Every structure is written in C-alpha cells, then in structure tokens.
Amino acid sequence: MKRRILIAVVGIFLSMSPLVAQPIEDNPMMAMQSDYHVTTTKVDFSSASQKVKISIKFFTEDIEGAVGKKTSDANFESALSTYVGNKFKIKVNGVSKSIRITGVNISDKTTWGYFEVSDIAEVSSIELNITLLNNISGQENIVNFLVNNQRKVGTATASSPIIKESF
Numbered sequence: 001m002k003r004r005i006l007i008a009v010v011g012i013f014l015s016m017s018p019l020v021a022q023p024i025e026d027n028p029m030m031a032m033q034s035d036y037h038v039t040t041t042k043v044d045f046s047s048a049s050q051k052v053k054i055s056i057k058f059f060t061e062d063i064e065g066a067v068g069k070k071t072s073d074a075n076f077e078s079a080l081s082t083y084v085g086n087k088f089k090i091k092v093n094g095v096s097k098s099i100r101i102t103g104v105n106i107s108d109k110t111t112w113g114y115f116e117v118s119d120i121a122e123v124s125s126i127e128l129n130i131t132l133l134n135n136i137s138g139q140e141n142i143v144n145f146l147v148n149n150q151r152k153v154g155t156a157t158a159s160s161p162i163i164k165e166s167f
Helices: 002-016 028-033 060-067 076-087
Strands: 038-046 051-059 088-092 095-097 100-106 110-117 125-130 140-147 150-157 162-166
Touching: 038 125, 051 060, 051 088, 060 076, 060 110, 076 088, 076 100, 076 110, 088 110, 125 140, 125 150, 140 162, 150 162
Parallel strands: 038 140
Antiparallel strands: 038 051, 051 110, 088 095, 088 125, 100 110, 125 162, 140 150
C-alpha cells in the first residue's frame, strides 16, 4: 500500500516538473542530450582520372564553429581547406598524401567540402586519420569507400580516429 502511494506521489511530482512537462523541442536540457554530431565522408578512387576524390558533409553550424568563420565569409573556403588539411590525413598505399580543395556547396543546414588527391595510379590500401570536429562531444565521422568496385564503410571517433581499408 505504501509503495503504491509512493509511486503515485513520484508520478505526480514528475509530471509537474518543468524538465519533464515540456516537449523535447521546447526543453533546452532535453534538446542538448539529443544532439547528434556527424560528418559523412565519401572516398572514391577512379583509375581513369588517377584521383582519389573525397566529399565531406558537415552540419553547417558545426563546421562554422570549428573553422571560426561563417560560411558567408569571403575566405571560408580557404579556412575550410586549412582546417581539413590539418584534421584529415590520408595515406594511399602506405604513403602520406596531401589533399587539395576543389569546391564547396553550402546550405543552411549542411556544408559539403570537395577534395582530391592527384597522381594515384592504383589503390591497394587507404588509411585515414580523421580528427574533424573532435572538439564536439560524441562526434562521429562516417566514411564510405568506393575503390576498385569495392564498397566499405568505417567510422572514426575521437578515441579511435584511424580507419584503414585494403582493396
């Protein structure tokens, strides 16, 4: 009997609590807990072009915070290139390579950065060391590879930033 009364009292108390009574989208404490931070990266190798093409999708707000520039700033693309060059390392066939930016596509919610590694005749392995947006708790970097008609997927996090795939 006492247990039922206690459960009823706790239920009434919780329903009156401002953290529980508000919908999630109106409740800043709950909204912070449900944030999801992720980049999606596509790595494609084309033997015809002899290039590894890399496309990275960021949430616009996250990448603006990381590079310290708004996407509307005139030098955002340069700042993005520097940031990615420092936070996204690539080895092709065991050899470190530098990437260069080839373009940016920006919307309110997402920002795509396009990069490439040139002069690659063939690919037997790719190793990525990704520390993009690691200042954000829970950040994940999901990578989709398409090399030599083989598809592979990997995930990099702050505690496990290296992905190595053989083809």
